[in-house]
Amino acid sequence: DLDHCIYCGQCERACPTEPPSIDFTQVPKIHHLKVGAIIVATGFHLFDARLKENYHFGEYPNVIHAMHMDRLLAPTRPYHAILRPSDGKEPNNIAYILCVGSRDKTVNNPNCSQICCMYSIKQAQLIMGALPLADVTIYYIDIRAFGKAFEEFYQQAKDMGIMFVKGRVAKIEQKENGDLIVWYEDIENGGKLCKAEHDLVVLSVGLLPDKEIANVFKDQKLEVDDVGWIKSADENANPVETSIRGVFAAGTALGPKDIPDSVIEGGAAAMQCAAYLSEVRGRH
Template sequence: MNAANRMAYDTLVVGGGIAGLQAALDLADQGFRVAVLERGASIGGKMIRLSKVFPTLDCASCITTPKMASAAHHPNITLFTACDLNTVTKTGGRFKARITQRPRYVDVAKCIGCRQCEYVCPVLVPDAEQGGFSARKAICIPFSNAIPQKAVLDPEHCMLCGKCEKICPTQAVDYLQQPVEFVLAASSVVLSTGYEMTDYRDKPQYGMGAIPNVIDALQMERLLAPHGPYNRVLRPSDGKEPDTIAFVQCAGSRDHSMGVGYCSRFCCMYAIKQAMLLSGSLPLAEIRIYYMDIRAFGKNYEQFYQNAKAMGIEFVKAKVARIDAAEEGRVRVRYEDQLEGGALDAEHDLVVLSMGVVPGWNPRGIISVSCHTDQFIRQVQPKRQPTWTDQPGVFVAGAAAGPKDIVDSIAEAGSAAMQAANYLKAAAAS
């Protein structure tokens, strides 16, 4: 097979999270050649970072890791990680994607994942994969079940001591590696670019970033995960087990003044899940959820909510106005009680912000699909054909089209794969 054919695929899947992997596997199992483009150093998306999933409380890694491995070993799937999508243009029924491969400063063809470079590296930096609660080396494999199991060097923190290069048994470390641009051709595209959490570090009313014991939901996922930073739940400021924990719902969501006027849909359920897991790991802790409305929209979700109340988790219908630091590392929550009325204060050892979600990627200027005002990709027939965009041959799946949970993302990915397969078969027959 020549180089041109190696860069020609039936479908380009943009995003290697759970939706992208499901779409890629469904297409590849039908015999289509699929390229999966991921901007991170590993596939797996947000789901591989979670502890458990609601409402079944199944292990998130136990679900995601087999799909990651299947995609990595599937003969019809090619993974492109640490890549940026620059432009996608359509000519004569074919899409041409211009992509930049960012340097890992490690030759992936030579790297055998032995981690010797990681062991000898003297530089420790906060590990974002663990919510910033623990440290990683300046050169390392991103996390234990990352795919591909290849090291990545962080040039911002590397001090060029040369220890990793000297110990590498395959001479894979390359300090002079440069970005590489290349072109992929595909007959269809599936956009599964996911979401990011809203970041309100510049909004003082939530104390995020300024108060050590105010964390976001993804950081709590790492504290709860069996492969997390502490193997137990500890508050960040002093390593103490929290006695009182609060969840603040709609932190920045459903608030036009904060820029996110919509409901992010699944925040209630992941907060209830985390509260139930905390109740199991810290049985003596008092757990409270400040909520505006409970959105229990899926199968068995209402029962999940009722189970949480039966476990003793306190639900307070309130709008939180401000969060401030208190004495001895505690956090003061000022809120308006929407049932009893009046402004009240409460202090907690740890506060978790249930942040809303925003699109993980903006397609403007890259691919000709339209978006809503909130920048989620527009579905032209959201009821009948939820995976269609206004560009023939381009389909959308998962949270790229709007906030949705894992179950809906996987179902939508299967639909996108079916629509892409039908499109490819129709194009081949014409």
């Protein structure tokens, strides 16, 4: 990723092959290929948390999003510690806000992003390891731990002491010392507006499609749904076929999903693609 390369040359020295597999002189090239079929696997965009103005992401330094936390928790993390951005203090009372940019008509995404519940619970468990004395609270609407062994993972998080509060967060306010006041609807206690104080807030942002894919094909428009995910030819019988013959799709190009589901869809798309090619080439 050239935008982040400091040309230190460490990678080149670590990987000395002939011809060199790392070549700093390369420039982007466009290749024109003639193909019989295409599998679209664009991946996704993260929801831009600035659009939820009440949460003041980008303005309050201690409101971060989950991909930032992922970096703070990575084995190769900076500082080898979790430090909050405003003052480098180790946070001891962290809030997760789920469904940021998901299930939310005000930002034009009514869909559930499928993965935010689970990546947040995973991070919360890792935080309990990295910061054993920290409190972690997860504000949720519904915990969608639907996949295989997900429910056990969720129950394990509760057993570890991670707190789950049902209620959408209305707004976040910042105190002078950088701590944050989270206002939420306390659904488990009659739905009244409550507040809680946290020293770090993590926004669990949802997934959005790459909207440009609809216009990539020259003579035909690829059909997408209202949000921009690619439409299946038949949601039940043929989920990986698209509106254009010979064009298939897999993974989050079709909608939010996790890694195993994307792998499975990739397999299904490959199968459909092979069947299509042998059909149009007359080889059976």
